[in-house]
Amino acid sequence: MRRHKRKKRYLKWFLLSLGVFVIFLGVAAWGTYLYFTHDLPRVDSLRDYTPPIISTVYSDAGELIGEFFLEKRIVVPIEGIPPFVLRAFVSAEDARFFEHEGLDYSAIFRALWKNIRAGEIVQGGSTITQQVARSLLLSSERKWSRKIREAILADRMEKSLSKEEILHLYLNQIYLGHGAYGVEAAAQNYFGKHVEDLNLAEAAMLAGLPQAPTRNSPYNHPRRAKLRQAYVLDQMVENGYITRAQAADALETVLEIHPRRSKFLEVAPYFTEHVRRYVEEKYGRDTLYKEGLEIFTTLDVAMQRAAQKAVHRGLKELDKRQGYRGPLRHLDPGEIESFCKEVQEDLGHSPLSEGEEAPENPIPRFPITGRGSGIQLMSSRWEMSSR
Secondary structure: OHHHHHHHHHHHHHHHHHHHHHHHHHHHHHHHHHHHHOOOOOHHHHHHOOOOEOEEEEOOOOOEEEEEOOOEEOOOOHHHOOHHHHHHHHHHHOOOOOOOOOOOHHHHHHHHHHHHHHOOOOOOOOOHHHHHHHHHHOOOOOOHHHHHHHHHHHHHHHHHOOHHHHHHHHHHHOEOOOOEEOHHHHHHHHHOOOHHHOOHHHHHHHHOOOOOOOOOOOOOOHHHHHHHHHHHHHHHHHOOOOOHHHHHHHHHOOOOOOOOOOHHHHOOHHHHHHHHHHHHHHHOHHHHHHEOEEEEEOOOHHHHHHHHHHHHHHHHHHHHHOOOOOOOOOOOHHHHHHHHHHHHHHHOOOOOOOOOOOOOOOOOOOOOOOOOOOEEEEEOOOEEEEO
């Protein structure tokens, strides 16, 4: 009887201790949750996605002559992105995107195991939802606290937004190299076409960029870009989005990578710089670089080019009248260094004459060609005009 009472007393103390321990764990977990969530941004703010977008400058005939931006981004609706482009990015970055609820635990453990075996971080387990949370709501600092907050936000995003809404944010926000943010800007950057006009090979090339946009750049590292393209196509086959034959055809497709161009410098750089200063002074820097203005000017492109051609021709004629008859000789690569040393020794002093001062403004002021100085601006968010 005494033995039975002792067992009963031990059981009572055990259950009491277990209860206290469970309560302690619950309070600790709740406190930890409050610590990481008390200052988290609201997920609802993502519904009003208004990132900085490009302001464009047009001639009197509507030809694009300049762009002003902090981030080269052109926002497109999810309906304007072909399904195979969506599937290419999902296959490359988050194969189980349509199945998980913000966190892919199998991918997390797989990445953890690979990193342990490699002794360094060689693979990440972040989902597309986590990447959107990090890009739009958090910083990119490498801390465990940020990863925990990122996971909490990813869970909230999945409950508040649809998969299509999350993909819309991701594909317009993601950085794809050489100043291009989002798939539309990248499509124009690399292939000179709109995202809706991409083919499967081009889509796979773009989808291979998020992991390392600089290292996998089609401009600078075409072989690495091709390897990433092959990886994306292979993942699309594994996920059942395309057939093996379609992947093989896409891999053999010869892509025309367009050279990087600056609209600001191509047509009338002095004129567009004048426009930039005018708009920034009148409407503010944030409006110019973030609001996506459409600026219509009086510049006649044909007249501008004719004027520039005339100036170049005049400069050549002037140069000839001064006695120029072409180069004295051409240097071989091995002669350049010794020639530079000889010139430096021959000069031996400042090129300016004694007592002469450098001009205050050595940059020539060229005239701006155009019929008047009217500038009209329009924005997709609001409209304004000035004459």
